[in-house]
Amino acid sequence: MAELAYREALNQALAEEMARDPRVFLMGEEVARYDGAYKVSKGLLDKFGSARVVDAPISELGFAGLGVGAAMVGLRPVIEMMTWNFAILAMDQIVNSAAKLRHMSGGQLRCPIVIRGPGGAGGRLSSQHSQALEANYAHFPGLKVVAPGTPADAKGLLKAAIRDENPTVFIEAELLYGLKGEVPEGEHVIPLGKADIKRPGNDVTLITWSRMLTAVALPAAEQLAAEGIDVEVLDLRTIKPMDEEAIAASVKKTNRVVIVEEGWGYAGFGAHVADFIQRELFDDLDAPVARVHGLDVNMGYAENLERLTLPSTARVAEAVHKVLYR
Amino acid sequence: MPIAIQLPALSPTMSEGRINKWLKKEGDKINSGDAIAECETDKSNLEIEATDAGTLLKIVVPAGGTAPIGGVIAWVGKPGEAIPDAPAAAPAAAPAPAPSMVAPAHAAGAPPPPKAATAPLPPPKPKAAPPKAAPAPAATGERVRASPLARKMAETEHIDIATVSGSGPNGRIVKRDIEEAMSAPAPAKGGKAAPQIFRAAPGVRVPPTDLPVTTMRKVIAQRLTEVKPGVPHFYLTIDVEMDSALKLREEAKQQELKISVNDIVVKATAVAVRRFPRINQVFMGDRIQQLQNVDVGVAVAIEDGLITPIVKDADQKGVAEIAQEIRELADKAKKKSLKPEEYTGGSITVSNLGMFGIDSFIAVINPPQAAILAVGKVEPKVVVRNDQMVIRQMMSITLSGDHRVIDGAVGAQYLQELRSLLEHPLRLLF
Numbered sequence: 001m002a003e004l005a006y007r008e009a010l011n012q013a014l015a016e017e018m019a020r021d022p023r024v025f026l027m028g029e030e031v032a033r034y035d036g037a038y039k040v041s042k043g044l045l046d047k048f049g050s051a052r053v054v055d056a057p058i059s060e061l062g063f064a065g066l067g068v069g070a071a072m073v074g075l076r077p078v079i080e081m082m083t084w085n086f087a088i089l090a091m092d093q094i095v096n097s098a099a100k101l102r103h104m105s106g107g108q109l110r111c112p113i114v115i116r117g118p119g120g121a122g123g124r125l126s127s128q129h130s131q132a133l134e135a136n137y138a139h140f141p142g143l144k145v146v147a148p149g150t151p152a153d154a155k156g157l158l159k160a161a162i163r164d165e166n167p168t169v170f171i172e173a174e175l176l177y178g179l180k181g182e183v184p185e186g187e188h189v190i191p192l193g194k195a196d197i198k199r200p201g202n203d204v205t206l207i208t209w210s211r212m213l214t215a216v217a218l219p220a221a222e223q224l225a226a227e228g229i230d231v232e233v234l235d236l237r238t239i240k241p242m243d244e245e246a247i248a249a250s251v252k253k254t255n256r257v258v259i260v261e262e263g264w265g266y267a268g269f270g271a272h273v274a275d276f277i278q279r280e281l282f283d284d285l286d287a288p289v290a291r292v293h294g295l296d297v298n299m300g301y302a303e304n305l306e307r308l309t310l311p312s313t314a315r316v317a318e319a320v321h322k323v324l325y326r
Numbered sequence: 327m328p329i330a331i332q333l334p335a336l337s338p339t340m341s342e343g344r345i346n347k348w349l350k351k352e353g354d355k356i357n358s359g360d361a362i363a364e365c366e367t368d369k370s371n372l373e374i375e376a377t378d379a380g381t382l383l384k385i386v387v388p389a390g391g392t393a394p395i396g397g398v399i400a401w402v403g404k405p406g407e408a409i410p411d412a413p414a415a416a417p418a419a420a421p422a423p424a425p426s427m428v429a430p431a432h433a434a435g436a437p438p439p440p441k442a443a444t445a446p447l448p449p450p451k452p453k454a455a456p457p458k459a460a461p462a463p464a465a466t467g468e469r470v471r472a473s474p475l476a477r478k479m480a481e482t483e484h485i486d487i488a489t490v491s492g493s494g495p496n497g498r499i500v501k502r503d504i505e506e507a508m509s510a511p512a513p514a515k516g517g518k519a520a521p522q523i524f525r526a527a528p529g530v531r532v533p534p535t536d537l538p539v540t541t542m543r544k545v546i547a548q549r550l551t552e553v554k555p556g557v558p559h560f561y562l563t564i565d566v567e568m569d570s571a572l573k574l575r576e577e578a579k580q581q582e583l584k585i586s587v588n589d590i591v592v593k594a595t596a597v598a599v600r601r602f603p604r605i606n607q608v609f610m611g612d613r614i615q616q617l618q619n620v621d622v623g624v625a626v627a628i629e630d631g632l633i634t635p636i637v638k639d640a641d642q643k644g645v646a647e648i649a650q651e652i653r654e655l656a657d658k659a660k661k662k663s664l665k666p667e668e669y670t671g672g673s674i675t676v677s678n679l680g681m682f683g684i685d686s687f688i689a690v691i692n693p694p695q696a697a698i699l700a701v702g703k704v705e706p707k708v709v710v711r712n713d714q715m716v717i718r719q720m721m722s723i724t725l726s727g728d729h730r731v732i733d734g735a736v737g738a739q740y741l742q743e744l745r746s747l748l749e750h751p752l753r754l755l756f
Contacts, residue, residue, distance in 0.1 A: 255475050255501060286475040286501040287494075325494050325502070 009151035028080030064090035081117030098167035099142030116170035127298035132263035145239035149213035156190030195243035201232035220316035265293035328403030368545035472499035596640035623675035686722035
C-alpha cells in the first residue's frame, strides 16, 4: 500500500471515479487551473480536460444549483466548496433542491451529487472560517453526510459517495489534508453508513469522526492507556446514516461513552448520538454519556483562544475519568 | 389480549410477596405448569407457576421487587402484543384465593386450603384491605441510585441491589460495586450480603446504618405486635427433673438412635396435650374450636427470623421419628423451602433456647395456637429430695397461655402432666 496524504487520497478517488465513469465531473472555485485551493484536484484538468474539471465563479449558490441541475439530467457532479463555511450561501440548493428532488418529483428525479470541501477549524481563521457544520446537514432528510478522518477512509468514502444515488455532503478538513496514511490502491470503496473501530478497547468508548479522530481521540486513548485505561475509539466516518449497530456493539462491551466532536455541543451531532445510546442502550450504561465538544462561543482568532475553544486530549481524559468514576 | 399474571396467595398469611428471581425472561415461551418465578412470601420461598401458555411479554415486578397479592407481576400473550398501559390494580378484597392465572408451584401435590381440623386460620379480623396501587418495583424505603447496567447485573446475579453500597456520585451503585459484591465471600442464603460490621476506633462515632426489612421480618414484627396486646397472655413456670429423660437419651444413643432432649420434650408435650384437650383449642370470637389432632410446632431460628414448622400427630409418633422429622423440617426452614402446610396451624409450640444457655424465658404465643412452651437449658442443680440436698439435672418450662381459652388451673394441670411424663418417660409408652 502506498502512503498518501489525505488530499492525495481524495485526488486518487476523484481521478479513479472520473476515469471509471464519464458522467463524473468536478466543479468549484479554482479547482481547474489552480489545482484547487488545497490542491485536492491537482492534475485533474490535464487528465480530464476543461469540460470535466470546471472553474466556477465565486457564486456558491449558482454553481451548487448548476450541479443539482446536472444531476437531475443524469450527470454525476462533484461540487467543491472552498470551505463549508462558504457553502452556507448554497444552503438553499443543497437543502431545498438536492435533498428534496426525489421527494418533490414523486421519485421521477434523482440527485446523485457530491458536495465536498473542508469543514472545521483551519488554524487561526477566526469565527467565520472555523465552523464544523455537519450537524446542520445531518438534520435534513434526503441528505447523506460523510466525514472521514483518515486518508484511506477519505478515498474509500469519496468513491462510495460519487457512486451513491443520493445527494451527499462530504466534509473534509483543512488540517487533515496533509495527514499521511496508508491507502489501498484501486478499487477501495467503503460503504456509507459503516463506522470503524480505530482502536479496540474494553473500558470506555470514544465516539468521534473527522479530524477529532487523529487530533484528539487517538492521542487521548494513548495517554489514558498509560494510566491503565483501555479505550476503544469508534470512528463513525458517516454521520448520516449513523452506524447504530457498531455503536451498540461497542457500548455493550465498554458500558461507558464519551462523544468527541469538533462542533458546538448545543444541538450538535453528538447530542443525537447520545440520544440514540440512552434510548436503545440504557441498560448497558454504567454512567451517563459524556460529551466533549467545541465551546459554545464564536472562534477566537488568537491561537491560545482557539486552542481553548476546541476539544483537547485533556478534556477527553477528564470526561473519560468521569464516566469511569475515577 | 395479553393476560396479566397476578401474584397468587402462596401462604395464608401473606399480604405481599417479593420476587426473588425470575426463572423466565421476557420473550421466553412459557407453558402452563412452568415455574416462572421464585417468590419470597412471609414464610418461605415458593415458585409461581403459570397456568396460561404464551410468550412472557413483560416483567412488571423485577427481581427484588414486591407486589401485593393480586398485583400484576408480568404479562403473557402473543409475541408483539401491546401491553395495556396501566397495570391493573390489586383487587380490593383482602388476600384472595390464588387467581386463576397462576397457582403455587406445588399445586399439583396440593396445598389444600388449611383443613379446619388441623390447621385453623387465625380468627378473622375485620381488616380493611387498603386498596393497593399498582405494584411498585423494589422499594423498601428510598429509591436506590444505581446505573442501569448495575441494576441489570444485580438482577442477573441475584444480588439484592439495596444491600450494595454505591461508590459513584450521590452514592450511585455502578458496575464495579456489583463486581465487588459478586466477588465478596459467598453471601448467606437468600443472596443477601451479610451486613458489614464496622468497628470504630476509640473515640470515633460511627453513624448507624439502615438495613432492609425483609418480608419475613416485616411479618414477624406485624404479627407479634398484634398478638401480644390482642391475646391475653398468662404464664406458668415449672421445674422438671430430667435425669430419667437424659438416661433415656443415653440408652437410645447406645441403640444408635440420635435423639435430643428437645425431641423428648416435643413428644411429651404432644402426649400431654392429648390428655388435656383444653390446651388444643382455638378462640374464634363467637365460638371455640376444639382441635382433634395434636400437632406440635417447633420454633426454628433461621437467618434473619424464625419459623415454626409443625410436627403433625406428634402424640402418635415415636421419639426417633419425631427427631428425624424435626431435622428435616429445620433443614427446609433454613433453606426457606417449607410449604405453607408445613408451618400453618398446630396445637402448641415448643421454643427451646437451652442450647444458648438460657435458664428460663417467656415466649409469645404463636397464633392460632393457645399455648407455647418456653424451654430452658438442662443443668445440674442442688435440689431437696426427702429432706436431703441432692444434685439433679433440672430444666425449666414456662407455659404462656391464651387466657381466653385456657385458665390457670388447666394450664397448671397440663404442666404437671408434662413434668410427670418427662420425669417418668416410661409413661410416654402408656
